Each structure stands twice: as structure tokens, then as C-alpha cells.
Amino acid sequence: MSDSSTASPAANGTPTRSRISEAVIRIAGNSQDGIQAIGGFLARLAGRSEQEVMTFMTIPSTISGGPSIFQVRIGSGEVLSAGDEADLLIAFYQHSYDEHIRSLKKGGIVLYDSSHVTSNEEWEKDYHHLPVAISALTIESIGGTAKDKGKNIYTLGLVAKMFDLNIVKLTNLITERFTGKDVSIVNTALAAFNAGYSHSLGNVLETFEFIESQQKTGHQVVMNGNEALAYGLIAAGVRFGAGYPITPWSDIMELLRRELPKYGGSFIQCEDEIASVSMAIGAGYAGRVAVTGSSGPGISLKTEAIGWAVMAEVPLIVVNVQRGGPSTGMPTNVEQSDLNIAVFGGHGDSPRVVISPANVEDAFYTAIEAVNIARNYNVPVFILTDQSIATRIEAFEEPDFESICQNIGPDFKDVADHKPYDLSTPSGVVPRVPPGTRILSGKYPIATGLEHDEMGHPTGSPKLHMQMTAKRRKKLQCLGESLPVPEVYGASEGNILLVGWGSTMGPIREAVDKATAAGDSVSSIHIRHIHPLPPGLETIFSGFNHVFVVEMNDEGLYGYGQLANLLRARYCDPKIRGLTKVDGLNWKVREIIDRARSTVSVGILKR
Amino acid sequence: MSAIETAPVGQATVALPTPNAERKPLTEKEIAADHPTWCPGCGDFSVLALYFKLIERRKILHEKITTIAGIGCSSRFPYFVQAHGAHYIHGRALPFASGVSLSRPDLHVFVFGGDGDAFSIGGNHVNHTARKNIKMTYVVMDNFVYGLTKKQTSPTSPIGFKSKTDVWGSMDQPINPMKQLIAAGATFVARATATNPNHLLSMMEAAMDHDGFSVIECLSECIEFYEGAFDAANPRKGGIFNTVSPEHDVTDELAAYKLADTAFPGHFGVFYKVTEPTKNANEAKINAGAREKVQGQADWQILQKSFSRMK
Numbered sequence: 001m002s003d004s005s006t007a008s009p010a011a012n013g014t015p016t017r018s019r020i021s022e023a024v025i026r027i028a029g030n031s032q033d034g035i036q037a038i039g040g041f042l043a044r045l046a047g048r049s050e051q052e053v054m055t056f057m058t059i060p061s062t063i064s065g066g067p068s069i070f071q072v073r074i075g076s077g078e079v080l081s082a083g084d085e086a087d088l089l090i091a092f093y094q095h096s097y098d099e100h101i102r103s104l105k106k107g108g109i110v111l112y113d114s115s116h117v118t119s120n121e122e123w124e125k126d127y128h129h130l131p132v133a134i135s136a137l138t139i140e141s142i143g144g145t146a147k148d149k150g151k152n153i154y155t156l157g158l159v160a161k162m163f164d165l166n167i168v169k170l171t172n173l174i175t176e177r178f179t180g181k182d183v184s185i186v187n188t189a190l191a192a193f194n195a196g197y198s199h200s201l202g203n204v205l206e207t208f209e210f211i212e213s214q215q216k217t218g219h220q221v222v223m224n225g226n227e228a229l230a231y232g233l234i235a236a237g238v239r240f241g242a243g244y245p246i247t248p249w250s251d252i253m254e255l256l257r258r259e260l261p262k263y264g265g266s267f268i269q270c271e272d273e274i275a276s277v278s279m280a281i282g283a284g285y286a287g288r289v290a291v292t293g294s295s296g297p298g299i300s301l302k303t304e305a306i307g308w309a310v311m312a313e314v315p316l317i318v319v320n321v322q323r324g325g326p327s328t329g330m331p332t333n334v335e336q337s338d339l340n341i342a343v344f345g346g347h348g349d350s351p352r353v354v355i356s357p358a359n360v361e362d363a364f365y366t367a368i369e370a371v372n373i374a375r376n377y378n379v380p381v382f383i384l385t386d387q388s389i390a391t392r393i394e395a396f397e398e399p400d401f402e403s404i405c406q407n408i409g410p411d412f413k414d415v416a417d418h419k420p421y422d423l424s425t426p427s428g429v430v431p432r433v434p435p436g437t438r439i440l441s442g443k444y445p446i447a448t449g450l451e452h453d454e455m456g457h458p459t460g461s462p463k464l465h466m467q468m469t470a471k472r473r474k475k476l477q478c479l480g481e482s483l484p485v486p487e488v489y490g491a492s493e494g495n496i497l498l499v500g501w502g503s504t505m506g507p508i509r510e511a512v513d514k515a516t517a518a519g520d521s522v523s524s525i526h527i528r529h530i531h532p533l534p535p536g537l538e539t540i541f542s543g544f545n546h547v548f549v550v551e552m553n554d555e556g557l558y559g560y561g562q563l564a565n566l567l568r569a570r571y572c573d574p575k576i577r578g579l580t581k582v583d584g585l586n587w588k589v590r591e592i593i594d595r596a597r598s599t600v601s602v603g604i605l606k607r
Numbered sequence: 608m609s610a611i612e613t614a615p616v617g618q619a620t621v622a623l624p625t626p627n628a629e630r631k632p633l634t635e636k637e638i639a640a641d642h643p644t645w646c647p648g649c650g651d652f653s654v655l656a657l658y659f660k661l662i663e664r665r666k667i668l669h670e671k672i673t674t675i676a677g678i679g680c681s682s683r684f685p686y687f688v689q690a691h692g693a694h695y696i697h698g699r700a701l702p703f704a705s706g707v708s709l710s711r712p713d714l715h716v717f718v719f720g721g722d723g724d725a726f727s728i729g730g731n732h733v734n735h736t737a738r739k740n741i742k743m744t745y746v747v748m749d750n751f752v753y754g755l756t757k758k759q760t761s762p763t764s765p766i767g768f769k770s771k772t773d774v775w776g777s778m779d780q781p782i783n784p785m786k787q788l789i790a791a792g793a794t795f796v797a798r799a800t801a802t803n804p805n806h807l808l809s810m811m812e813a814a815m816d817h818d819g820f821s822v823i824e825c826l827s828e829c830i831e832f833y834e835g836a837f838d839a840a841n842p843r844k845g846g847i848f849n850t851v852s853p854e855h856d857v858t859d860e861l862a863a864y865k866l867a868d869t870a871f872p873g874h875f876g877v878f879y880k881v882t883e884p885t886k887n888a889n890e891a892k893i894n895a896g897a898r899e900k901v902q903g904q905a906d907w908q909i910l911q912k913s914f915s916r917m918k
């Protein structure tokens with residue numbers, strides 16, 4: 001907890017109030033306890049109070065039973081990560097207490113359900129213990145249904161009291177959440193909340209109050225990364241998609257299935273991932289920009305078809321919500337180990353575009369960018385997101401819908417003549433002429449996966465194969481030249497440059513801030529365009545002694561993570577080294593700093 | 608839309624097109640593209656010729672159809688047709704065609720392919736396209752063998768057929784395409800042969816007129832790797848061409864199944880035909896309901912409303 005005014009507990013034991021700028025709250029229980037709901041309410045409240053917020057959630061892949069946590073970090077300044085250590089731990093069970101107490105910072109508060117948890121004397125010295133019989137008090141407050149359902153809302157009341165949260169806004173949020181259900185459900189929820197709020201926190205020596213937010217932005221919206229990505233696709237004008245369920249991709253397909261009909265579109269659930277990608281490509285051939293997506297094994301199944309879209313030059317969006325792999329791997333953990341399959345997956349030379357969002361807000365805008373690249377270059381575009389972005393909730397400024405939403409419906413105006421694979425355009429890009437278009441010359445195109453001539457008819461000509469291969473490559477080279485040079489975060493020259501991609505942007509930037517404050521010379525860049533790479537990276541690299549690529553994947557046979565490999569191949573710069581890990585968890589800020597410092601002390605050639 | 612997309616090549620150089628109403632039906636010359644690469648005597652020529660006839664007879668304009676195929680000798684079909692077409696990957700033509708059909712109600716989608724494409728690698732797609740009843744016409748050119756890859760056992764090869772992968776004779780139970788299609792829920796299931804052109808054309812017309820997933824299994828001889836496979840169904844080769852009796856009730860699933868159970872050469876004609884809502888219609892209905900609720904709102908306003916619930 002970053003205190004803005006030092007508050008020492010009053011000597012007489014009466015509670016004091018400290019003004020704080022941010023707080024990290026971790027809630028640990030089981031997946032059916034509705035702890036995501038507590039986190040969700042806190043995140044939404046922060047959004048409505050123009051505060052920055054970021055959450056982090058782990059859920060077991062089984063539907064019910066397993067342990068589950070939700071961590072929320074709320075701040076008045078910029079919040080870059082979900083926080084390394086918690087200020088407050090709420091523990092519902094003994095296992096929650098035992099396993100998560102170490103996520104608490106020294107001197108932090110553990111609020112635990114004394115109906116289930118026995119405290120450990122050893123730990124009582126390091127952490128401030130606050131027992132509340134949450135289960136028993138919840139049952140009492142909502143009138144003896146003998147079920148402790150509702151203890152999440154009761155706990156929310158406790159937290160609201162402790163952090164002096166705006167209870168009018170919270171009450172509204174609770175009411176909205178249960179609107180449409182039985183009135184008694186709303187009343188029960190409010191009863192539980194009020195009971196929690198009025199519970200005397202007794203021996204708590206401190207309560208807290210957030211200082212006014214610095215950045216009064218416009219209206220904020222609060223959602224997770226899968227939602228932002230799906231809505232981004234809708235804003236971009238995508239009106240057709242197909243998929244097969246798999247965690248953590250399923251949320252996106254469920255949302256699109258539900259929402260697209262409002263816009264006159266549809267999303268189809270298919271028999272498998274091959275059918276899904278094929279259906280999306282079919283719609284792409286028919287004049288749309290369609291989406292398919294998956295996670296883990298489902299991506300492997302799509303690779304043959306994606307190669308066809310590259311060859312036939314049909315636009316396609318492939319969302320890959322990365323999770324731990326290979327095979328079924330770690331379905332509910334984060335990993336960035338699909339960069340290779342996104343960039344290189346498939347047989348033959350099949351250049352495609354890969355972009356990766358940095359956070360929840362960026363997922364929304366990346367979707368729009370991906371769609372525009374796909375339709376302007378007639379190429380498959382991977383959106384490489386991950387489990388961390390998918391499941392965490394962030395608040396961001398409401399987009400300007402009117403100016404952002406685009407209509408990309410196909411155009412069937414007659415054309416005089418059409419060569420689908422015209423070799424004479426400098427960029428290699430040929431406008432699409434979808435079926436339904438009359439071609440006055442009477443010569444019609446075939447979209448094909450066989451190597452072809454300019455009309456799409458099969459050829460075995462060595463010359464044409466070379467020319468067409470170059471054409472498909474040239475399109476991406478053209479795109480690469482037009483991309484913006486990434487901005488350096490921190491000083492533009494120095495000792496260490498941290499290079500990140502995807503969901504690691506926040507913790508990497510926070511590591512830069514912390515290390516810089518401690519006197520280190522560290523900067524970072526974030527690469528959103530993975531393939532093609534943006535221009536200007538070699539100039540940026542030249543300003544630093546060390547370039548560390550921070551990734552959540554394995555160091556591989558030769559000591560480099562997947563992006564590091566790509567950058568080394570591209571820039572032949574021995575300064576480029578990898579900082580990788582595969583524990584299935586987000587990078588902690590401290591981990592990044594420690595690993596960077598220790599790697600500097602090792603020579604350039606790792607092995 | 609980007610500048611790249613709005614500037615079709617050479618548009619200004621041609622005189623004004625004839626309005627659709629005044630356009631003459633296409634001649635075979637206008638609808639034929641590349642000369643087929645099939646072996647002389649291949650049954651597939653006849654299927655292609657009848658497709659041209661269908662287009663001519665039903666006055667279909669170039670741009671109103673798409674011809675889609677997977678991979679195989681038979682799947683080369685789209686290159687030989689002068690109209691929009693796609694030559695997709697092995698076994699997946701149906702989901703590709705479904706993407707076209709579901710996003711483009713203005714087009715009639717025709718799919719052509721082989722028995723391996725349909726019932727081996729693409730087997731599950733056949734089942735699911737059938738149960739979804741996606742509107743399109745599918746002609747399986749069944750030659751009981753893998754032609755393109757040069758004589759391996761196919762899922763319809765009869766037991767005892769000597770192929771390069773079963774030199775002692777095939778031993779796996781062959782698939783009965785009619786039974787599989789009926790069981791999967793296809794709403795129009797017919798059987799024809801390339802050697803009876805008039806009958807095949809009438810099947811194609813009936814299939815095209817069916818509102819739903821219409822499938823024809825058309826026996827089409829591979830002269831190269833399974834010569835004489837269908838002589839028993841060809842009166843000119845001493846066989847018998849048994850048409851489905853006019854008394855057969857095409858809506859009776861069990862009767863259709865019984866017909867499909869007759870030993871080779873079996874029957875030819877429509878085995879099964881029922882009216883069920885198509886996926887296309889079902890999706891359109893959902894859309895109409897959803898659109899009614901957001902009437903008068905631009906897309907950006909609908910999106911704004913969704914976001915207002917996430918504050």
C-alpha cells in the first residue's frame with residue numbers, strides 16, 4: 001500500500017485512517033465462492049471512480065471445487081500490473097490461508113474466515129491477523145438458509161468498510177448485477193452487503209481511504225481482455241465467425257455468438273477447429289473479413305487451412321488466446337509459447353501477419369488494426385493474445401464509437417476484368433473481387449491452394465512459383481515498412497534494454513520505473529507487431545549494452561525464447577539475450593529486475 | 608474501404624454492361640474454362656458436361672453461383688468452370704462452402720469432390736453439414752478409389768478390391784454413402800451415375816431446387832485405376848439401371864434406408880427428401896429478432912449501449 005501520509009496507529013488503540021494511493025487485494029477461496037464477483041465489483045467501482053485498476057485471476061480448469069484466487073490492484077495513479085505482493089489477503093479456507101499468506105507483504109493484513117481457518121502463531125508476528133466468522137455471519141445476516149452463499153457479498157461489505165469505498169456506487173452495482181432476477185435475490189445480496197459493512201472491524205488499527213485520482217479521464221469502461229478483443233472485432237466490422245470451444249478462447253466465441261446477430265452477423269459453432277477455420281475462410285472468400293480462433297491444440301489443427309488462406313490470398317483473423325502448452329498443457333495458465341506457430345506454423349513458405357496486444361484496452365484496438373491489415377493485404381492475421389490478458393479486468397477510457405466503428409461490407413460492383421493474382425502491382429496487393437461480382441470480360445477467377453498463374457489456374461512453372469512466392473512475401477515487407485517504430489520507455493540510451501511483447505508490458509514498465517528509481521540504467525520497448533517486425537529496432541538496440549527479451553516461454557535448445565530467436569535471426573546482434581520462464585504465472589516486477597541484474601553479470605555468450 | 612479495394616483493375620476501359628434482364632443464357636462455350644486434365648474416358652467428364660447443361664437450362668448467370676471443391680481428381684472441377692470458384696484443401700470443402708453459403712444468401716453454392724474427400728478425411732464434415740442442413744448442392748463423384756494419388760483403397764472400395772495399399776484385396780467394410788447421409792440428417796439424398804446423363808441431370812436439377820443440404824452420390828468411373836467398377840449399373844455394359852420406384856415415399860426414412868441396403872448396383876433416384884429448416888433460415892431468424900430490438904440504431908450506438916453496461 002503506497003501511503004501518501006504516514007499514519008501511525010493511535011496510541012490509545014482507536015482506529016486511525018490512512019490516505020493511500022493504491023492497494024493490492026488478493027481474495028483466495030474456491031471457484032464456487034463467487035470471489036471473481038468480489039473482484040469484479042471492486043474493479044467496476046474503481047472504473048466508476050476514475051481510478052486505475054488491474055486484476056489477476058486464476059481459476060482451476062475443472063468447473064467446481066478447486067482453489068481459485070482473484071487479485072485486484074486499485075490505484076489513483078497509473079497501474080501497470082496486478083502487483084507483486086498483496087496489502088490485504090482475504091482467506092476463506094485453511095488452504096487459502098496456508099498457500100497465499102506469503103503473497104502478502106510484511107505487515108500486511110490477513111482477513112480470514114474464522115469459521116474455517118485456524119491461524120498460525122508463527123505468522124501472527126509478521127502479518128496483521130483479522131478473524132471474522134464470515135460464513136456464520138453471512139448465514140445469520142441473510143436469514144438462516146444454512147448456506148453460506150452470499151459470503152462473497154458479505155466480504156465485499158467488510159472491504160468497503162475497511163477502504164471507505166463509495167457505498168452508494170457499490171449498492172448500485174450490486175442492484176444492477178442482480179436486476180432481472182427475483183427481487184428477493186437483490187434484497188438478500190444487499191442484506192449481506194450491509195451486514196458486512198456494519199460489522200465492527202474491532203481491533204483493526206487502520207482503515208484506509210484512497211486519495212483523489214490524479215487523472216480524471218473521461219468515462220471509463222471495465223472489462224476483461226477477451227471481451228475487449230471481441231468487441232474490437234465488432235467495431236472493426238467483422239460480421240462472421242466460426243469456432244470450437246476451448247479455454248480461454250471460448251468467452252470470445254460465446255460473446256460473438258450472442259452479440260453478432262444484433263449487427264446482422266453470425267458466429268457459427270462448428271464440429272472442430274478445422275471446420276471453423278474453413279468456414280471463416282469460406283466467408284472471407286465470399287467477401288467478408290471473418291474470424292476464427294482457439295487456444296493451444298486448436299491452433300495446431302488450423303494450420304493447414306491458414307496456409308491455404310496465405311496461398312489463395314484470402315483475409316482471415318485468427319485469434320490465439322495462448323495458454324500453457326504443448327498438447328493440453330496447462331489450460332488455465334499463462335504462457336507465450338505460440339509465437340513460433342503463429343509466425344511459422346504450417347508447411348511451405350507461408351508468410352502471415354502476427355500482432356499481439358499489450359493489455360485489455362489494446363486488445364480492443366489491436367482487433368481493429370488486425371482487421372484492416374487483413375483486408376488491405378488479403379492475408380491471414382494472427383492476434384496473439386494470452387490467458388493473462390483474456391481473464392484480467394482493466395478499466396480504460398471509453399472509445400469514441402462513432403468514429404471507430406467501420407462498415408467493411410463487400411462491394412459487388414461489376415468489374416471489367418480481373419486477375420486475382422496480378423503480378424504487376426508493386427506492393428503485391430490485388431483488390432478482391434468476391435463471388436457475386438460480374439466480370440465483364442467473362443473470365444472468372446479461381447481461389448486456389450495450388451501454385452497458380454495470375455488467373456488462379458494451376459501451374460508447375462518454376463518461374464511462376466518464384467514470382468508468386470515473392471509476391472506473397474512482398475506484401476508483408478510493404479506492411480513492415482509502414483509500421484510505427486516502437487517508442488522506448490525510459491531513457492533512449494543506457495545499459496539495459498528490456499524487450500517485451502504481449503501481456504508483459506505492464507510488469508516490464510513497472511520494473512523499468514522501480515529499477516531506474518533504484519539507480520539502474522534500464523529502459524524497455526514493447527513489440528506489438530511480431531511479424532513483420534517494425535522498422536528502427538536496430539537503431540534502438542544500438543543505444544544499449546544489453547538487450548534482454550523478457551518472455552513467458554522456454555529458453556529452447558540454444559538459450560533463447562521465441563521472440564529472442566526471431567530478433568537474433570533478424571538482427572544478428574549477440575547483445576540480444578533471453579529472459580524466459582515457464583511457471584505459468586505472470587512476471588513479477590521483482591523477478592524481472594533480479595533476473596536482468598543477474599544476467600548482466602553473466603558474459604554475453606551464455607553457453 | 609481502402610483505396611486499394613475500391614479501384615478494380617481497368618474498369619474504365621469497357622463499354623456499359625448489358626442489364627441482367629437482357630442477358631442471354633450462357634452457352635457451353637461461355638461456361639467452359641480450362642480443358643479438363645482428366646484421363647480420357649474418366650466418368651468425371653460427364654458430370655462436368657451435365658453441370659454445364661444445368662447452368663444453360665436453368666439460365667444461371669456466371670456470378671450467381673460458386674463452384675467449390677476439395678482435393679482429388681474430381682475436385683479439380685472448379686478450374687474447368689468459367690465462374691467464380693475455389694479449390695480448397697482435402698476433405699474440407701464442405702465447411703468452406705458453408706462459410707460461403709451462410710454469409711452469402713444470394714449465391715447458389717455447388718460442391719464437387721471424390722469419395723475419399725467426402726467420406727474419409729472429410730467424413731465428419733459431411734455429418735455436420737448434413738445435421739446443420741446448410742443450403743448447398745453437393746455432388747460426390749464416387750469412383751471407389753483414390754484417383755489423384757494413384758490407386759489406394761478408398762472408404763467406398765468394396766471388400767476384395769486390390770489397391771496399392773491393399774495388394775491382397777481391401778478388407779475394411781466400405782461406407783454406404785446413402786445410409787450415412789440419411790443417418791446424418793441430410794434432407795435431400797439421391798444416387799446417380801455418370802453413364803446415365805438424363806437421369807443425372809434430373810437429379811442435379813432436383814438437388815438444386817431443394818432448400819437445404821442436397822447430396823448426390825454419382826458413380827463416376829476411374830478408367831485408370833478401377834476400370835469396369837460400375838459396369839453392373841450400366842445397361843450398355845450388360846448391367847441394370849434400377850430407378851427408385853415411383854411408389855417409394857421419399858419422406859420415409861426407414862424406406863430410404865432399406866433402398867440404400869440393396870446390393871450393388873442398387874437403385875438410382877431420390878432416396879430421401881424432407882423439408883426441414885435450414886441453418887441459413889434459422890440464423891436469419893435469430894438475426895431478425897435481434898435486429899428488431901435494436902431498430903433505428905446505428906452499429907456504433909448498439910456497441911455504445913453494450914459498453915454502457917460495463918461501467
Ligand SMILES: Cc1ncc(C[n+]2csc(CCOP(=O)(O)OP(=O)(O)O)c2C)c(N)n1
Pocket residue numbers: 678679680681682697720721722723724725748750752753754755756761
Ligand atoms: C491433408 C492431405 N492429405 C492427403 C492428401 C493427398 N490426397 C490428395 S487427393 C487424395 C485422395 C483422392 O481421392 P478421392 O477423394 O476419392 O478423389 P478422386 O481423386 O478419386 O477423384 C489424397 C489422399 C492431401 N492433398 N491433403
Ligand code: SF4
Pocket residue numbers: 644645646648649650651680681750754755828829830831832
Ligand atoms: S485417375 Fe481416374 S479419376 Fe483421375 S482422371 Fe484418371 S480416370 Fe479420372
Ligand SMILES: [Mg+2]
Pocket residue numbers: 679721722723748749750751752753754761
Ligand atoms: Mg475417388
